[in-house]
Amino acid sequence: MKQSPAETLDTPIGRLSFTPDFINGYPSGESVELLFDQIDFQRACQAYLWSIPIVSFAEWQKAHEVTFKARSGDVVVYDNYLAKLGILTANATTPYIISFFNLDETGPMVVRMPAGAVAGFADDMWQRPLIDMGQTGPDKGQGGVYVIAGPGQHAEPPQGGYLATSPTSNVFWGFRALDKDPAKAKALLELLEIYPLSQSNNPPKKTGVDISGIRWSQTPPRGIEYWRSLHAIIQREPVHERDRWFMAMLKPLGIEKGKPFEPDERQARLLADGALVGEAMAKANDFEKRLKEAHYAEGTHWHFALVIDPSQRAEFYDQLDGRAAWFYEAVTTSSGMVTRTPGVGQVYLGTYKDKDGDWLDGSKSYRLRVPANAPVEQFWSMTVYDVGARCLIDNPSQQADRSSRMDLKVNDDGSTDLYVSPKAPAGHEENWVETVPGRGWFSYFRLYGPKQEHFDGSWVLSDFEKADG
Known part of the structure; x- marks a missing residue:
């Protein structure tokens, strides 16, 4: 039998053949197999980008339940370098108090926030905010009672309280005490209450879980x-x-x-x-954002690290690239993290390159000059993270940040020079963060309580510059 003619096409995914030709014929068996492999491979790549937020939270919840043996509603305090070492781009300055609620198990949960310098919020498992609490929440830092309910659950908050209904059955809840005095921060934590709504008549005392000395990570696994x-x-x-x-x-x-x-x-x-x-x-x-919303200022390589709406929705689409960028390197969102109100919330600036446009390298030495009069009501901090884990840099000195809360050496003009390098520069040890040769790093610069000078662009952060080793 005479074999039918076939047209062969060289394509970006390989050579495909069709009988008798591409327009009028059918793909060969080998081409069908190749095309199905490409369909499923490409779908896996896109599903990876789509699923980053929920996998990241799932890994953190698994650490609570499996590694820390914490039950739904138990609180875990992350108040030191080792405890925070497993969190994606954690700040190294303020303590975190974290809990996960499995609302299928517990029913609606109650959170009683104390009055004071505190910030808290709840996110669903896709890391979309449910409600802010504390200074950026409806209680405005005066304290309040919040009820978090799950899908299909009915709940009534007490008079004057606040209700949030989650579209996911599992919920993340986080709390930060912003007071510089550790004793005051601890006192605020003692006043915090968390319990199931069903036990409101006789609320149990909250349970804290000690994770001292435990190495862990929420970085999503590979393969x-x-x-x-x-x-x-x-x-x-x-x-x-x-x-x-x-x-x-x-x-x-x-x-x-x-x-x-x-x-x-x-x-x-x-x-x-x-x-x-x-x-x-x-x-x-x-690391090479192509989102115009990330632009910070002309002439710098700093950008806004968090550029999505906390809902992850734009007018005509959901912000797939923006949320994949943020949640690959970071964790959680709240309205306070994208503040446009002077004196409230936080601003996150991120950079991966030095002034010359080169990737930041753990074997090289850098200087960052923080201009005088940083526009913050509370404080600023510069933190160094590992590219591979996207967590605090795991260096021998066990120190990943420098902040205005520390006793730093300040220049005569009010500016502050920070140094990031494998070895401490002589005479500037108190302004130094240690890097690890052979590992890339990046940095966040946080403004807590950003002031008008940030929003109007009259104060601009300069780039890291290469320095003598």
Whole structure:
């Protein structure tokens, strides 16, 4: 039998053949196999970018439940370098008090916030804010009672209280005491109350979990373990309308709600490749942002690290690239983190490059000059993070930040020179953060209670400059 003619096409994904030609014919068996592999591989890459926020939170919740043995509603205090070492881009200055609520287990939860210099909020598992508490919340720092309810749960807050309903069954809750005095911060923590709404008549005392000396990490795993984490949290959460297309993409790869994760050899290979390339895409999307909203000031490589609306929604689309960029390197959102009100909340500036446009290198020495009169009502801090883990830099000195709360050496004109390098510059040890040769690093500069001079651009942060080693 005479073989039908075939047209062969060289494409970006390889050579494809069609009989008798591309327009009028059918793909060959080999081309069908290649195309299906590409469909599923590309879907895995995009599903990686889509799922970063929920996998990141799921890993943190797993650390609470498995590593720390914390139950739903128990509080974990992160008040030292080692405790914070596992958190994506944690600040190294103020203590964190964190809890996860499994509302399917507990029913609606009550949080009684104390009055004072505190900031708190609750996020759903996609890291969308449910409600702010404390200084940036409706109680304005005067203290208040908040009730967090889950999908389908009915709850009534007490008179004068506040209700937030989560679209996810699991919820993150966080609290920061902003007072510089550790004793005052501890006193505020003692006044905090957390308990199930069903026990309001006889509230139990909150349970704190000690994590002293425990090394841990919420950095999402790599390879097939990334997808195991995603599959596990999908089983615990409702599927929302906006995510149904991604659930369809995952189905041919062996990830479905209500079914075990048992990928065959082909699925496992494509998922592993998708996690690898997906993370590479996440790095490019994060470290070389192409979002115009990230622009900070002309002539600098600093940018706004958090550029999404906390809801993750724009007028005609959800902010896929913006949220993937933020949640690859960081964790949580709240209205206070994107403040436009002078004196309230925080501003996050991030940089990965020096003044020359070169990537920041752990083997080199740098100086950052912080201009005088930094526009903050509270304080500023400069923190150094590891590129691989996106957590506080794990250096021998166990010190990752310098802030205006510290006793720093200040120049005669009021500016402050900070040094980031493998070795301390002589005479500037108190202004120095140690880096690790062979590891890339990046920095956040935080403004707590940013003032008008930040918002009108009259005060601009300069770039890191290479310095003598």
